[in-house]
Amino acid sequence: MAHHFNSLVKSLPARERLLLAQSATAQALTLHAVASGPASQLSSVLFPLSGFVSLVVKLDDAPGLEVGMVGNEGMVGVAFALGGKSVPWHIVVQGEGDALGYSALVFAQLLAQCPTLRQRMDRYAHVLLAQTATLCACNRFHSVQQRLARWLLMSQDRAHSNHFSMTHEFLAYMLGVRRVSITQAASHLQVDCLIRYHRGAIEILDRVGLEQAACSCYQKSQDVYADAFGAARAI
Numbered sequence: 001m002a003h004h005f006n007s008l009v010k011s012l013p014a015r016e017r018l019l020l021a022q023s024a025t026a027q028a029l030t031l032h033a034v035a036s037g038p039a040s041q042l043s044s045v046l047f048p049l050s051g052f053v054s055l056v057v058k059l060d061d062a063p064g065l066e067v068g069m070v071g072n073e074g075m076v077g078v079a080f081a082l083g084g085k086s087v088p089w090h091i092v093v094q095g096e097g098d099a100l101g102y103s104a105l106v107f108a109q110l111l112a113q114c115p116t117l118r119q120r121m122d123r124y125a126h127v128l129l130a131q132t133a134t135l136c137a138c139n140r141f142h143s144v145q146q147r148l149a150r151w152l153l154m155s156q157d158r159a160h161s162n163h164f165s166m167t168h169e170f171l172a173y174m175l176g177v178r179r180v181s182i183t184q185a186a187s188h189l190q191v192d193c194l195i196r197y198h199r200g201a202i203e204i205l206d207r208v209g210l211e212q213a214a215c216s217c218y219q220k221s222q223d224v225y226a227d228a229f230g231a232a233r234a235i
Contacts, residue, residue, distance in 0.1 A: 006047040006100065007073045008120050011229065016114040020047075020100065023110060027101035029053065032170075033093045045077035045107045051097020052158035054174060055089040055132075064090065065139060065176035066151075067132045071095075071158030073225065078128055080104055081111060081121035094166075094174075095159050123228040130224040138217040144177050145185040149214035151175060152195065152204065154221070162204045189213065 009020055027044075029051040048071055055068035067089065070076055076099075079087055085104075102110065111118050138147060151174065155164060168186070172179045189195045194210045196203040204210060211218065 004049045004098065005072060006049055006075070007229075008075055008124060009047055009100065011120065012114070012116050016117050019110060019114060020102075020117070023102060023106050024100040025102070027099040029093045029095070029097045029099055031093055031096040044104065045075060045080055045102045046099040047075045048072045048097060048099045050160075051093065051095045051099070052155070054092045054094050056092050056174070057089050063176065064092075064173055066174040067135050067139075068128060069094070069131075069154050069158065070128075073158075074124055074128070075121075077107070078121060078125045080107060081118070082125055094155065095164065127225050127228050131221050134217050134220050134224075138215060139176060142215040142217065143185075144175065144181045145188055145213065146215040147175055148182065148185045149189060149194070149210050150218040152189075152202065153207075153210055153214055153218050156204050156207075164202055165200050166202055167200045 009017060012020070024047075027046055029046075029048065050072060052069060052071035053076060054066045055070065056064040057067050058064045076091055077087070079085075111121070138150065142150075148171065151171070155166070156162065168179050168182045171182045171186075175182065186195070186197050189210070190197055192209065192213070194204075194206045194213060196205055
């Protein structure tokens with residue numbers, strides 16, 4: 001079931017929540033849409049209410065590699081809160097849903113009027129930086145099976161469901177590996193009765209077992225969010 005709230009917005013004082021609600025425009029997150037890329041100017045900020053996106057880096061002609069994931073625990077466009085005007089990655093919608101949207105000008109005004117929002121943005125920037133650093137090392141040093149288990153856990157947290165759709169091709173794209181490597185890793189997880197995978201439909205059967213199969217990067221990402229915001233939320 002979709003969760004139609006954003007944890008960062010929900011944590012704000014009532015006055016600031018009201019200001020954000022009054023200034024927001026509804027934004028749809030369409031599956032597999034590319035919201036923006038590193039060559040484009042950052043023109044809007046998104047706070048997902050449901051659905052989630054991947055932050056994907058591309059180098060030259062190489063396929064993309066996911067270095068971050070954002071659902072209703074976070075926001076898209078934190079670079080703007082830090083004074084940046086462009087994004088260093090492509091923003092690809094993984095799970096469709098809805099978001100609160102703000103133009104760059106409106107969000108700048110909100111930051112000036114809302115001190116707690118400004119504090120939350122600083123903390124979330126730290127969380128995203130830590131997550132990105134962890135995933136970059138994870139993609140280099142951990143096995144495809146460990147990384148796939150970690151990725152499935154992160155996606156389940158943001159989908160708020162044990163079921164979601166994802167093809168081997170898209171998983172290979174997200175993890176920066178060949179399709180055959182994803183097929184082998186998914187087969188091992190299925191043989192161990194951790195997941196069920198059939199024609200692009202994934203079902204998580206054993207959450208605890210999947211956490212044990214994943215690398216430590218999943219828990220590290222959870223911990224850094226808890227340290228920043230004082231609550232164990234998916235990150």
